[in-house]
Amino acid sequence: MEAATGPLILCIDDEALGLKIRKAVLEREGYRVLTALDGSSGLTLFADEPVEGVVLDYFMPGMDGGQVAIAMRKQRPEVPILLLSAYVNLPQEITTMVDYTLLKGEGPSELLAKVHAMLRRKKDESGVEGGR
Amino acid sequence: MNLREFNRILRQTLFLPILLLLVLAGFIIWQISETSAQMRWIDHSDDVMEQTLRLEKLVIDQETGLRGYQLTGDIVMLSPYKTAADRIAKQFTVVHDLVLDDPAQQAHLANVRDRYQIWLGWAQGVLSKDPAVVNGPRLNQHGKELMDDLRAEVTAMMQAEGHLRREREQTALHIERRELAAVLVSSLLVGVALAIFTSSRMRRVSRTYDAALAELGHQAEEIYERRQWFQTTLESIGDAVIACARDGKVEFMNAIAQELTGWPMQEALGRPLTEVFHIINEGTREVAENPVERVLRLQTVVGLANHTALISRNGKEYVIDDSAAPIRSGDGKMTGIVLVFRDVTESRRSEAALIAAEKLAVAGRLAASIAHEIHNPLDSVANVHYLLENETEPVKRKEYLRMAQQELTRTMQISRTLLSLYREPNAPIAVDLKELAEGVLLLLDRRIVQQGVTIERQFSGNCVVEGFPAELRQVFTNIFVNALEAAGKGGSIRVRIESVGAQELRPSGTVVEVTDSGQGISQQTSENLFQPFFTTKGEDGTGLGLWVSNGIVVKHGGSIWITNNDDGYLTGARVRVYLPTRTMANAATRTTVHVR
Secondary structure: OOOOOEEEEEEEOOOOOHHHHOOOOOOOOOEEEEEOOOHHHHHHHHHOOOOOOOEOOOOOOOHHHHHHHHHHHHHHHOOOOEEOOOOOOHHHHHEEEEEEEEEEOOHHHHHHHHHHHHHHHHHHHHHHHOOO | OOOOHHHHHHHHHHHHHHHHHHHHHHHHHHHHHHHHHHHHHHHHHHHHHHHHHHHHHHHHHHHHHHHHHHHHHOHHHHHHHHHHHHHHHHHHHHHHHHOOOHHHHHHHHHHHHHHHHHHHHHHHHHEEEEEEHOOOHHHHHHHHHHHHHHHHHHHHHHHHHHHHHHHHHHHHHHHHHHHHHHHHHHHHHHHHHHHHHHHHHHHHHHHHHHHHHHHHHHHHHHHHHHHHHHHHHHHHHEEHHHHHHHHHHEEEEEEHHHHHOOOOOHHHHHOOOHOOOOEEEEEOEOOOOOOOHHHHOOOOOOOOOOOEEEOOOOOOEEEEEEEEEEEEEEOOEEEEEEEEEEEEEHHHHHHHHHHHHHHHHHHHHHHHHHHHHHHHHHHHHHHHHHHOOOOOOOHHHHHHHHHHHHHHHHHHHHHHHHHHHHOOOOOOOOHHHHHHHHHHHOOHHHHHHHHHHHHHEEEOOOOOOOOOOOOOHHHHHHEEEEEEEEOOOOEEEEEEEEEEEOOOOOOOOEEEEEOOOOOOOHHHHHHHOOOOOOOOOHHHHHOHHHHHHHHHHHHHOOOEEEEEEEOOOOOEEEEEEEEEEEOOOOOOOOOOOOOO
16 A cells, blocks of 8 residues: 555544444545544544544443543644544534534545545634644 | 100109009098098997897896786796896896996996896895785886886986987098098199199100200201211212122212213112123133122122223223222121222223333334444445445455445344344244343443443353243343443443242243342332332433333243342342243232342
């Protein structure tokens, strides 16, 4: 596989197979992808690596996606988060905190569109507010 | 007034007049005896006069005998003279005895006796003379004078006695008059006294009788009011009430009972209960046992068997819940039977609706869980599809296809479990409880993993029972979800499933025991565990889970015990579900809840 040069994305999901497939989809679009199988190892990577966007599963053993998102916002609030879930009804405080949400099963095009939008917005925001 | 006083007055009005009349009778008898005493004195005077005359006659007889002898000189003529002598002496004694009470008459009698003695002395002188010279005029003259003296004395005595007799007659007459007056006056007095007394008593009786009547009237009114009160109370009761005599004949029905049975009370009165209160077993449609007979047999309060239906006169059917109790008199004798029942058709329907609601809630929860389970592999498959579209390298394509297959297999597995959940046979089938429990645990697997709960499985025996799998799955889903919630993050649950042999009152079967590492259950919670709408989960629970589960287990002939675990290993609640190997339709086993 050729070395990707796109933005670095962190994917966290306890479903190993699903995570692997999601990584392949994102890498095909030129993103660099880091993966973690649970919230705490994901947070470690988030702290150590210059992650530009996060694709986070909500329903996980141990820390759930909501808790992980809160921890990430405390560390680096500028990093956009896309929260994945198989549930239709996520807690209101979580959905308002993250940048995007996606229902699992909506398909890769939807996933890619949201990841793309998320990163572009981040770029726009940093461009405008970068001087602060 | 009481009966005793009434009797006392009656006794007074009876005995007092009798006493008074007895006294009056005594007085009259005394008066009569007085008169008769006086009459005896008159008789006495008569006796004196009669005996005196007899004495005179005897003396005259003697004189006549002497005169005969004087005239004839014949000694034979002296016979009356001699005969009379003895009798005269005796007659003197008789008269003497009669006048002993009267000194005046005694004096007269003494004179008579003296004169007689003189005459007798003269007569002796005559007899001692020669019979030829005894008839001389001088002699005769002397004798006649002596005899005249004697007669004069007798006459004086007779006159005195006659005077005495007249005096006595006067006295007797006087006494008689006085007595008559006394009797009249006393009778009048007694009569008036009796009249006054009796009328006063009668007035008193009448007064007390009036008072008693008033009191009785008051009591009757009170009794009537009380009766009305009871009647109204019975009429107002929301339950139907039928009272029967010992022989089972209807004596009373309240409005609700009349409505439910369809019998107006006037028509039902006196009819046998079985005719009016026609009950059958809801399931078998067989006539249910007459509650009156049951009460007569058991002599205590009895409840009707479950699933009793009342067929009303117009054919309408009501599911009823009822009890029958003996009616006992003050001395504890059974005088009748009272039936209290209510129409539970509606509440049965609401119960059924609640069960359906819980079924829906369970289904809803399962659906959400299943959607989650299916969305994950679907997501992967969609992603793989995207990758495949843009991938030409065969090795990678093969790898992607393998991944898709893996996810599809998982989806199939989940959908199979889902299908079996809603495929419900009409009759109980053989259910492997180990398999069933594993199926439920699989559905809950994601949640188990997410909570980091450890599941320990201890299975022994074949653990196959007859039952309805979807219903049993509902029971175990409920129990496992409760255990998961109780165990919390990082907790543990032990699932023990084992076949058990037959015991007293319990045929062989399988026991599923689920123990969690939570806080256990409080006494207060344990008392309400099987009540509908009781929940410890706030908004998240329907409060119907255990209530429905218990219903299902009982329907299978089994039972649920919920206790706090005491083996020292896990600290939380222990739920034990016993299910018999062969299900017993409608067998009602009481659910017991213990907290230790």
